[in-house]
Amino acid sequence: MMHYFEGQLGHVFVIVAFVSSMLSAYAFYRGRKLDAEWTSFGIKVFYVHSFTIIGIISTLFYLISNHYFEYHYVFSHSSKLLPVYYQISCFWEGQELESRHTVCFSC
Numbered sequence: 319m320m321h322y323f324e325g326q327l328g329h330v331f332v333i334v335a336f337v338s339s340m341l342s343a344y345a346f347y348r349g350r351k352l353d354a355e356w357t358s359f360g361i362k363v364f365y366v367h368s369f370t371i372i373g374i375i376s377t378l379f380y381l382i383s384n385h386y387f388e389y390h391y392v393f394s395h396s397s398k399l400l401p402v403y404y405q406i407s408c409f410w411e412g413q414e415l416e417s418r419h420t421v422c423f424s425c
Contacts, residue, residue, distance in 0.1 A: 324386065328373075336367045338367040379406075
């Protein structure tokens with residue numbers, strides 16, 4: 319059985335995170351001269367960005383913990399034989415996740 323919803327949910331989180339990060343950067347740029355409306359808008363959009371990053375992390379942990387091997391990342395970096403503490407470390411294993419470190423530490 320294919321698990322499409324989880325993948326689509328993660329995809330939506332990634333798109334919303336990208337758009338909200340660009341929008342918050344623009345809002346903070348516009349609000350740099352003490353424009354309270356743009357600064358307030360930038361803060362709200364940054365909260366949306368933080369929520370979507372938590373959503374991306376949660377979705378990936380869910381995919382790894384439930385062994386949904388139809389997703390390439392889970393197939394490449396996880397196994398049913400791994401104990402839970404190694405499944406958690408699968409999240410940080412891939413080289414393509416270096417940008418996720420940057421995004422996590424930006425929030």
